[in-house]
Amino acid sequence: MAKDINKTANEDAIVKVSEDSWKEAFDRENWVLPEVNLMEDDEAFFVIASMPGVSKDDVRIKIEDGNLVLMGRIDRSKFEGKKILLKEINTGNFYRKFKVADSIDTQNVEASFKDGELILKLAKHERIKPKTIEIK
Amino acid sequence: MRTLIYNPVKEMLRMSNAIADSLEKEFNPAFSKPACFSPRTDIVEIDGVVNILTELPGIKKEDIKLTVVENTISVEGEKKLANDDNIRYFVNERISGNFKRSFKMPFEVDRNGVEASFNDGILTVTVKKAEKEPEANKQIEVK
Numbered sequence: 001m002a003k004d005i006n007k008t009a010n011e012d013a014i015v016k017v018s019e020d021s022w023k024e025a026f027d028r029e030n031w032v033l034p035e036v037n038l039m040e041d042d043e044a045f046f047v048i049a050s051m052p053g054v055s056k057d058d059v060r061i062k063i064e065d066g067n068l069v070l071m072g073r074i075d076r077s078k079f080e081g082k083k084i085l086l087k088e089i090n091t092g093n094f095y096r097k098f099k100v101a102d103s104i105d106t107q108n109v110e111a112s113f114k115d116g117e118l119i120l121k122l123a124k125h126e127r128i129k130p131k132t133i134e135i136k
Numbered sequence: 137m138r139t140l141i142y143n144p145v146k147e148m149l150r151m152s153n154a155i156a157d158s159l160e161k162e163f164n165p166a167f168s169k170p171a172c173f174s175p176r177t178d179i180v181e182i183d184g185v186v187n188i189l190t191e192l193p194g195i196k197k198e199d200i201k202l203t204v205v206e207n208t209i210s211v212e213g214e215k216k217l218a219n220d221d222n223i224r225y226f227v228n229e230r231i232s233g234n235f236k237r238s239f240k241m242p243f244e245v246d247r248n249g250v251e252a253s254f255n256d257g258i259l260t261v262t263v264k265k266a267e268k269e270p271e272a273n274k275q276i277e278v279k
Contacts, residue, residue: 035229041222050193050230052257079180079187086179089191116193116257 022060025073030092034070034118038098042130045104045122051094052116059113061120063106068098070118103128172234175211179239186263188239193257194230200259202252207245209261212236 039046047070051059054072062069072094100122108123178189190211192200200213217232244266252261 035231037228037230038226039223040226041220041224046223048194048230050191050257052191052193055256079178079182083181084178085181085186086177088176089178089189090176091178115195115254116191 022071022073025093030090031095032090032092033096034072034094036096040124042124044124045100047098047118047120047122049094049096049118049120050116051118052089054094054116056113059118061109061111061118063100063104063109066099066101068100068104068120068122070094070096070098070120072118172236173231174237175235177237177239184265186241186265188259188261188263190237190259190261191257192235192254192259195257197254200254202259202261204245204247204250207241207243208238209241209245209250209263210236210238211259211261 034049034051036050037046037048039048047068049070049072051072051074053074053076058073058075060069060071062071074091074093076091103125104122105125110121112119176191180187180189188209192213192215195213195215199215200211203210203212212235214234215232217230241263246264246266249264250261252259254260
């Protein structure tokens with residue numbers, strides 16, 4: 001897992017997932033799919049994922065084996081064992097995987113997280129950018 | 137005067153197009169999304185204090201309007217979607233538009249004690265019960 005992540009240069013945007021707590025959480029806790037918007041323009045792909053309740057430090061993004069993986073840990077422990085009057089939110093950590101293959105430039109990924117929303121800008125690989133060819 | 141020739145095949149094609157169009161309208165998310173949505177909410181009671189947790193990801197604090205009328209707490213606002221003509225959508229799962237939701241509490245609400253905070257896309261409203269005792273339930277004897 002670690003050696004695949006090493007090929008990414010932007011360490012701020014893509015963090016290694018090595019903590020034991022994350023590994024443990026995969027077995028013990030619930031994981032749900034965040035709702036996403038996927039968009040593109042000529043230069044980049046955009047991913048907006050709704051992860052309400054996740055704080056900025058609990059978000060992990062990684063690119064491995066041509067997959068983009070988004071993860072968010074949620075801490076709802078203070079509500080455990082309390083009297084629940086209404087339950088609509090599918091409580092769980094967020095996990096979603098997208099196949100990006102080699103269509104994106106892994107050196108050029110920007111991520112921001114605000115108000116429970118993760119916004120990713122994945123620059124397109126030169127190869128797949130649209131090119132206009134002029135007829136002389 | 138032009139002579140109109142009735143062409144049953146053309147007529148059937150027109151009908152099948154009309155059906156396809158109406159089906160598309162029905163299933164295309166852009167048309168089927170409600171004008172006003174209800175954000176998902178959990179309500180948890182902790183030590184007599186009721187916590188209303190509402191999912192509002194991507195909404196600014198200033199865009200949320202919270203009101204208390206008698207024992208009803210209402211949350212409303214608008215979730216705006218950034219619109220850019222250069223951007224093409226593949227998937228649009230995140231709901232947008234106006235939202236409104238009201239919660240009627242089955243007890244007397246301490247209206248001055250209602251507090252709200254907005255963190256990481258979750259609006260938390262804490263509602264305390266008023267000191268005033270509600271009118272005692274009366275048992276009516278059947279004669």
